[in-house]
Amino acid sequence: MKKISIAGAGTMGMGIAQWAAQMGHPVILFDTSDSALQRAENTIQNNLKKLAEKGKISENPSEISNRIFYSNDLTHIAGSDLFIEAIAENFDAKKQLFQQVEQLTQDTILCTNTSSLSINKLSSTLKRPEKFAGLHFFNPATLMKLVEIIPGFNTHPTITEKLISLMKSWDKVPALAKDTPGFIVNRVARPYYGEALKIAEEQLATPQQIDQVMKQLGGFRMGPFELMDFIGLDVNFTVSYSVFEQMYFDPRYRPSILQQRMMESGRLGRKTGIGFYDYRSQNPPTEIHPLTEKTANTIFQRILSMLINEAVDAVYLGIANPQAVDNAMMYGANYPKGLLQWGKEIGFDKVKALIDELFDHYKDPRYRASAGFYHIHTLIP
Ligand SMILES: NC(=O)c1ccc[n+]([C@@H]2O[C@H](COP(=O)([O-])OP(=O)(O)OC[C@H]3O[C@@H](n4cnc5c(N)ncnc54)[C@H](O)[C@@H]3O)[C@@H](O)[C@H]2O)c1
Missing domain, CATH: 3.40.50.720 (NAD(P)-binding Rossmann-like Domain)
Structure with missing residues (x-):
């Protein structure tokens, strides 16, 4: 060529x-x-x-x-x-x-x-x-x-x-990748933002605390809120909404009202000087009150499990093979590790149990473990 x-x-x-x-x-x-x-x-x-x-x-x-x-x-x-x-x-x-x-x-x-x-x-x-x-x-x-x-x-x-x-x-x-909404990265990455936003909406932790948890416990280069500020809240919300709409409003992809209101107010992140963080003032950022170890772990595991759930589902639906899904998140979104590799290390049983627990707690089909977990050994060798 x-x-x-x-x-x-x-x-x-x-x-x-x-x-x-x-x-x-x-x-x-x-x-x-x-x-x-x-x-x-x-x-x-x-x-x-x-x-x-x-x-x-x-x-x-x-x-x-x-x-x-x-x-x-x-x-x-x-x-x-x-x-x-x-x-x-x-x-x-x-x-x-x-x-x-x-x-x-x-x-x-x-x-x-x-x-x-x-x-x-x-x-x-x-x-x-x-x-x-x-x-x-x-x-x-x-x-x-x-x-x-x-x-x-x-x-x-x-x-x-x-x-x-x-x-x-x-x-x-x-x-x-198969021609499906968001292809691989823009589909599998949704919970990184969506679940973090939901945790913030539930006031279990502040955006700053959640960012710190994902960086410190997960080794992610940027926390979800920093990343949304970087991408632009309008751009990120539009992608989230587009995937949600194209998935016939599947609650697993339900966007966040907090994010929508932030966007509507014009707080779009770095490009407008303010988003979840304020980039206008020269003052050093206010100190982040650390979460207890238990809360930090709960938050990290919740977001990571929801990400692994999407990765498993993408393989289950034949959107991409396991290697492509792991490569996609590492080379298209800078994740420190492939999600399926991560799931394997944690144990897919544990990941599924955590999602089932969230479902029992919230009674919200958003927390729907992929049927792929029942075929995990044939799906992910
Ligand atoms: N920005 C991203 O992060 C990103 C990542 C992956 C894919 N994409 C996709 O890539 C495409 C381009 O996105 P972008 O962010 O570079 O957009 P952009 O707005 O930066 O650039 C678009 C360019 O297209 C030109 N243009 C518009 N209509 C045209 C036409 N009819 N003929 C010729 N030129 C025309 C505009 O003058 C502009 O220079 C979109 O489909 C977008 O969804 C964007």
């Missing part, structure tokens, strides 16, 4: 373009906005310069950036081996773009970087759905190793195979 075209020069498109160029490909980066193209060019050049200064790339940065051609003219994508769409998350806009792209290409593999739209629904609008698949990168695309590969029902198996081997050759970790 040689020539790579990318549509959308925003956060994701520019990251993917930079990485493809670093991997030696000639790249066309297309956007309808000239200012977006200019911004992408500046950002990529700066990034490459910094990488060279740190000795992280052996090639001359200008050689790499010269491989990228920035264009507001879609016809430049003709003759590409691979086209990756990374424009705004809007079904009609993507549909329209792919229709134009299909007129300009014949054998090009067509991919979308969508996080939440149905691959099969998009593929139904194409003339050559057998050449189309989801290719889902994570932000920042140059650093995050995970790429979810999502074939639709009509994707030809050779296309999936080609994408898997291309991602391996790009030093990425491909994870094959």
Whole structure:
């Protein structure tokens, strides 16, 4: 595979373009906005310069950036081996773009970087759905190793195979996923936020205390609330709501009213200066009152068990194999360990017992242990 075209020069498109160029490909980066193209060019050049200064790339940065051609003219994508769409998350806009792209290409593999739209629904609008698949990168695309590969029902198996081997050759970790809401990461990660928010709503601990527990006991790089502030509460809520809605309002994915109200008030996290934490003042953060060891353990085990439950369910439903689920969370969400590996170490019986206990306590089907626990030895060898 040689020539790579990318549509959308925003956060994701520019990251993917930079990485493809670093991997030696000639790249066309297309956007309808000239200012977006200019911004992408500046950002990529700066990034490459910094990488060279740190000795992280052996090639001359200008050689790499010269491989990228920035264009507001879609016809430049003709003759590409691979086209990756990374424009705004809007079904009609993507549909329209792919229709134009299909007129300009014949054998090009067509991919979308969508996080939440149905691959099969998009593929139904194409003339050559057998050449189309989801290719889902994570932000920042140059650093995050995970790429979810999502074939639709009509994707030809050779296309999936080609994408898997291309991602391996790009030093990425491909994870094959079924076309289901949130694919792997955005589905399995839901309880990290959802359960933490529920614990805060129940006033069992403050967001700061919960963050501390997850970092200290779990080894997570960021606590759930810090992470929501970082991602943006609006973005995180939108993903949560989209998965909930697409799962036909399954209570396991019920979003949090606390998060919704925070978002509505404009407290979106780092980008607005305030979210669960206040980033505006220069004062040192107030001291966090430590929880008792028992409470800390209860909170940690509750969130982790709900995460493991999602991971087991994803395997049970054939969304991905155990290795892909574990890789997804480590390489797409920086988890310190794969969730299934973690479950194995704790004992899946214990995890299930804890979820059953939560169910008995709350009488809420949110705490529904996956039926996968009954087949755990065949599912997770
Ligand atoms: N941001 C993330 O963390 C992330 C992670 C994985 C996947 N995604 C997905 O990647 C896609 C892009 O997300 P983003 O965060 O980079 O968005 P963004 O808003 O940063 O960039 C989108 C770019 O697309 C351009 N654009 C919009 N409509 C266009 C069109 N019709 N033709 C050409 N260019 C057009 C815009 O000018 C903009 O530069 C979305 O589908 C999103 O769901 C985002």
